[in-house]
Amino acid sequence: MRPKLEDVAKLANVSKTTVSRVLNKRGYLSQETIEKVEAAMQELNYQPNVVARQLYNKKTNLIGLIFPTVANPFFGELVAILENELYQRGYKVIIGNSMNNRQKETDYLNQLLNEQVDGLIVGAHNQGIEEYRYEHLPIVAIDRVMNQDIPIIESDNYLGGQKATELLIKQGAKVILHTNGPADLDTPAMRRRQAYEATMKAHGLKPETIIVDFNISYEEKQTIFQRLFEEHPTVEAIFASNDVDAMMIYQIAQQKHYRVPEDLLIVGYDGTTLMRTLFPELATIVQPIKMMALQAIEVLEQRLNKQPTENEYICPVTVHHGKTGTKKETST
Amino acid sequence: MRPKLEDVAKLANVSKTTVSRVLNKRGYLSQETIEKVEAAMQELNYQPNVVARQLYNKKTNLIGLIFPTVANPFFGELVAILENELYQRGYKVIIGNSMNNRQKETDYLNQLLNEQVDGLIVGAHNQGIEEYRYEHLPIVAIDRVMNQDIPIIESDNYLGGQKATELLIKQGAKVILHTNGPADLDTPAMRRRQAYEATMKAHGLKPETIIVDFNISYEEKQTIFQRLFEEHPTVEAIFASNDVDAMMIYQIAQQKHYRVPEDLLIVGYDGTTLMRTLFPELATIVQPIKMMALQAIEVLEQRLNKQPTENEYICPVTVHHGKTGTKKETST
């Protein structure tokens, strides 16, 4: 059995209160008592029980992170930064990979809010879960609309979509496709699509968005992208809604003997450190992941302290130029 | 304020015990009481407090996962699978990205074991932390030696290293370099190096291992790989200890106008789904991530149930052939 406060108290011949005081360095204590108690703790190898503290304090120092899956580089990097920064602020994190499973997301939301975590950072792609009343709870969303009361952190998706599209148009492409998730999802990522379509129209071009569900396997995605080329033999450029899709398209294009960038231009979205390191040739729109993580934490702490917050925080995107997005030495 | 059991009890005109029984569907209850209590719960929107239950039950249904960083695709995929499988078994996970920080790893180990988690799956790269006595605790290690008492799950690192090296030798390469972590780390991954060196010697070739610390930034790694080419101008092939390094080497080789595979062969290690999807050309040794995850969970559950376990579980590796590792149509 693990020793408890009482065991230490007995061994040191003092009360539980005194041991607790030594443990938390609170109140008046004689040097003698401190040493006596510390010796007893040493001897028993005493470690305080975290759960008991959580119950009394009504605070767990745990933050829940709910995202589609850390197997995706964007969420992997985001979660890694969140964990790191939260750790420095005294929090540990519970993660839930909600992907493909709305029931799982709902379960996480409910479970974790039963005093199991102090707050929640949510970025899952599933549909709104408005049947629950999360008003004034310490939740922030990343790239995800939950409900009116929950602040949302996002990159400048509209500008990003516009920049990507303009980049391709400037290279002289006319038949430019875009991949994105189902339109009924009310995610900020949908603004990339809106920007793409608006920008195309502004240049007298016909937008065409290919729907790719987030929650399908790589194999199914491959099938969709194969078909994309078959159904659009005249395609000259593709703006993919994320870098993984962009790279998959790139691979398939090569199998089909398209030359990139001569025959086909590709621009992605996300610009994780990993992708820019592994494949710097991929032109992409870079989301400022660290800034978004820090912003999310800052806003979450405001909510935890019951301070007012904005509804929306938009972080700037940048363009990573790579040869998949540039035909010649065109300037931007 | 959140309602508690007592509030429900009062509203329903029963005792706390009865409410608890309804909640947990235990003991004898009249249908009438059940309905009365459930109505009261509904009305108050009652949700049981998880922490209070944890304290009483001395069980948190939480498993700690300590790995270098989920930003790395291998650990990202591993953690994603672990989380998913553990969730199905009724557990949630606390993750700690220990990378670069031994103090942080120690802190996680201590904190989490104070009844905060029921068990731990550890795969961090830091040095042994043997000053702690973790005997018979519900911990399992993945690809990591902790101490004699802790079971370890790993892929067949020796065979993997051997296969990678033989593959390169078969292609006719003589000057074959290997990258790996510092040798003083007692990780199973070091067996890849041992296999590489033994295989080289068995073929009368001179092994040369380049040390790359796990915990450095991509920029620093790039510098090391740049220097690798400068110091070994006659290099014909490289066996990198992971796919990210392999891809970085590939990029640098291209900048330096090596042709891959004609001038330079590259074989990596890990073979995550992500890398095989994004860059199928990369030859690599595939670790069976899912099998390792399932094995780790199975062994952890044995420890949780105080059943005996083996000390070591070795999972088979496979070769992913890609054009970075094959000069012509040589068979393997």
Add this chain to the structure above:
DNA sequence: TTGTAAGCGTTATCAT
């Protein structure tokens, strides 16, 4: 079938 009371391991209030 239901209720009373003790206990899970801490912390804090209020005495002394």
Add this chain to the structure above:
DNA sequence: ATGATAACGCTTACAA
């Protein structure tokens, strides 16, 4: 400077 006691919210003997 230290101790007795209640409280955090739940579960379970044991009683009734």
